[in-house]
Amino acid sequence: MDRFDTARALVLAAGARLRLARPEAGAVWEKTGHQDLVTRCDRETEQFLRSGILSAFPGDAIVGEEYPATPPGGTGCVWYLDPIDGTTNFVSQHRNYAVSVGCYQDGVPAFGLVLDVERGALYSARHGGGALRDEAPIHVSHCGVLRDALLTTPGVLHTFLREHPRRAGLVELAGAVRGVRSMGCVALELCAVAAGEAELFVALRSCPWDHNAARIILAEAGGCICALDGAPLPQDTGSAVLAACSRPLLEQVLAGISANTSSRENG
Ligand code: IPD
Ligand code: CA
Ligand code: CA
Ligand code: CA
Numbered sequence: 001m002d003r004f005d006t007a008r009a010l011v012l013a014a015g016a017r018l019r020l021a022r023p024e025a026g027a028v029w030e031k032t033g034h035q036d037l038v039t040r041c042d043r044e045t046e047q048f049l050r051s052g053i054l055s056a057f058p059g060d061a062i063v064g065e066e067y068p069a070t071p072p073g074g075t076g077c078v079w080y081l082d083p084i085d086g087t088t089n090f091v092s093q094h095r096n097y098a099v100s101v102g103c104y105q106d107g108v109p110a111f112g113l114v115l116d117v118e119r120g121a122l123y124s125a126r127h128g129g130g131a132l133r134d135e136a137p138i139h140v141s142h143c144g145v146l147r148d149a150l151l152t153t154p155g156v157l158h159t160f161l162r163e164h165p166r167r168a169g170l171v172e173l174a175g176a177v178r179g180v181r182s183m184g185c186v187a188l189e190l191c192a193v194a195a196g197e198a199e200l201f202v203a204l205r206s207c208p209w210d211h212n213a214a215r216i217i218l219a220e221a222g223g224c225i226c227a228l229d230g231a232p233l234p235q236d237t238g239s240a241v242l243a244a245c246s247r248p249l250l251e252q253v254l255a256g257i258s259a260n261t262s263s264r265e266n267g
Contacts, residue, residue, distance in 0.1 A: 001056070003056075003057060003077065003103055003110065003111070004103075004110075004111045004126060006052065006053065006056050006057070007053070007079075007101050007103060007111065007113055008113060008122075008124065009052075010048070010049050010052040010053065010101070011049075011099050011101050011113045011115045011122070012115065012122065013048075013052075014045050014048055014049060014083070014099045014115075015099055015115045015117045015120075017044075017045065017048070018041060018045060018084065018090075018097075018099070018117050019117055019118065021041045022094070023039040023040075023041060023090060023091045024040070027039055027040035027041075028040075028091055035088070037087045037088055037091055038066065038087060039084070039087060039090065039091060041083075041084060041090070042065070042066050042083050042084045042087055043066050043067075043083075045083035045084060045099065046064045046065065046066045046067060046081055046083035047067075048083075049064070049081050049083060049099075049101065050062055050064065050067070050070070050081070053079055054070070057075065057077065058073060059072075059073030059074045059075040059077075060072075060073060060075050060077040060078070060079060061073065061077065061078045061079070062078075062079045062081060063078060063079065063080050063081070063208060063209060063236070064079075064080070064081035064082070064083065064209060065081070065082050065083065065207065065209045066083060076105055076106040077103060077104070077105050077110070078103070078104045079101065079102070079103050080100075080101070080102040080103075080104075080208050080209045080212040080213060081100070081101055081209055082098070082099070082100040082101075082187065082209040082210060082213075083099060084097050084098075084099065085097060085098045085099075085100045085114075085185050085186060085187040085188070085209075085210060086098060086183070086184055086185030086187075086188065088184055089183075089184050089185060094118065095118040095119075096116075096118070096183050096184065096185055096188065097117055097118070097185060097188075098114050098115055098116055098117060098185055098187045098188050098191075099113075099114070099115045099117060100112075100113070100114050100115075100187040100209065100210070100213040100214065101113045101114075101213055102212035102213030102214075102215075102216060104212070104235060107235065108127065109127050109215075109216040109219070110126070110127055110216075111124070111125060111126045111127065111216060112124065112125050112212070112213035112214060112215070112216030112217045113213060114187045114188065114190075114191050114213050114214050114217060116188055116191070121133055121134060122134055123138070123191045123194065123195070123214070123217050124217065125216050125217040125219075125220035125221070126220075127216065127220075128220075129220065130220050130221075131194055131217045131218075131220040131221035133191075133195060138194055138195040138196070138221050139195075139196060139221050139222055140193060140194060140195075140196055140199075140218075140221050140222045140223040140245035140246065141193075141196040141197075141198075141199050141245045142245075142246075143199050143245060143249070144246060144248060144249060146173070146176045146177050146249070146252065146253075147176065147177070147178060148178055148199075149177045149178055149198075149199035149200050149245075149249065150177065150178055150179050150180075150181060150197075150198040150199055150200070151173065151174065151177045151179070151180045151181070151198065151199070151200040151201070151202065152180070152181045152182065152183065152189040152192055152193070152198040152200070152201050153180065153181075153182055153189070153201065153202050153203060154182060154183065154184050154185060154186050154189055154203055154206075155182075155184075155203060155204060155205065156180075156182050158203075158204040158205060159202055159203070159204050160174060162204075164204065165261050166228055166240075166257050166260070166261055168260045168261075169256055169257035169258070169259070169260030169261060170202060170257065172256060172260055173200075173202075173253060173256060173257070176256070177199075177200065181198065186203060186206050186210035186211055186214065186241075187210065187211070187213060187214040188214075189201050190211060190214035190215065190217070190218050190225075190243055191214050191217055191218070193218055193221075193223055193243050193244070193245060194214070194217045194218040194220075194221035194223055195221070196245070199244065199245045199249060200242075200243070200244050200245075200249065200253060201241065201242070201243040201244075202228070202240075202241065202242050202243075203240065203241045204228075204240050205238060205240065206238060206239060206240070206241045207238045208234075208235065208236055208237070208238070211225075211233070211241055212235065215233065215243075218243055222245070222246075223243060223244060223245050223246070224243065224244055224246070224247050224250050225241065225242070225243040225244075226241075226242055226243075226250065226254075227239045227240055227241065227242070228240035228241070228242050228257065229254075229258075230254045230258075242254070242257075
């Protein structure tokens with residue numbers, strides 16, 4: 001099996017395990033605080049994915065949320081694993097969480113897989129091959145105006161309520177769009193933009209394992225993504241993220257945010 005097929009089989013198997021699992025009492029822990037959970041299932045799922053990948057491709061590097069990165073072994077392939085994206089949803093709702101696996105070859109996106117576990121929907125894309133939900137092609141929305149756009153953000157508190165230099169611009173954006181939604185799962189929210197179910201995505205904080213798989217799916221579905229200042233989104237470090245269904249809509253949002261950025265940031 002090639003890497004894509006291996007990843008697909010592992011993601012589906014991980015999803016089947018998670019569907020049956022329940023976050024047991026005594027196996028849910030706080031990492032940095034009560035809004036940042038990890039469960040035994042997060043750890044076991046990451047170990048399951050890591051061992052499946054490394055037994056098939058021992059020279060590949062792995063960057064995952066719950067364990068230290070494995071160093072590159074010479075193949076030029078780096079995997080980004082989020083075993084459960086949306087751990088809070090997994091614990092509180094047992095839905096709206098995803099298994100997210102992205103793979104880059106020599107810094108070039110190779111493929112991304114995002115499984116909406118409880119819905120049983122697998123988003124996937126190979127570089128240059130378009131984006132799919134299960135076997136059906138998906139495409140971003142054709143909406144080009146803010147007043148008709150839906151904005152999704154995984155972290156309402158950070159995006160709109162905490163003080164930060166771009167807050168005024170984002171609050172204004174929230175008033176300009178048709179509506180704001182929050183699922184609490186970066187990967188599924190980016191896939192919603194890829195599938196035409198939302199037009200904009202913004203996150204103040206996102207890590208490579210949160211967005212590196214879904215960004216490939218979004219790009220293959222015709223969308224665009226960048227940092228909040230318009231710079232390219234880095235592959236290996238955390239960043240604020242802006243994504244849109246089209247370049248003109250992205251540019252419009254960037255212009256609005258930059259016009260509203262506090263002088264502290266501009267100066
Ligand atoms: C988190 C979720 C959440 C987002 C956080 C992420 P996790 O991932 O995607 O929606 O607001 O920034 O860290 O911890 O559940 O994998
Ligand atoms: Ca986490
Ligand atoms: Ca995550
Ligand atoms: Ca996670």
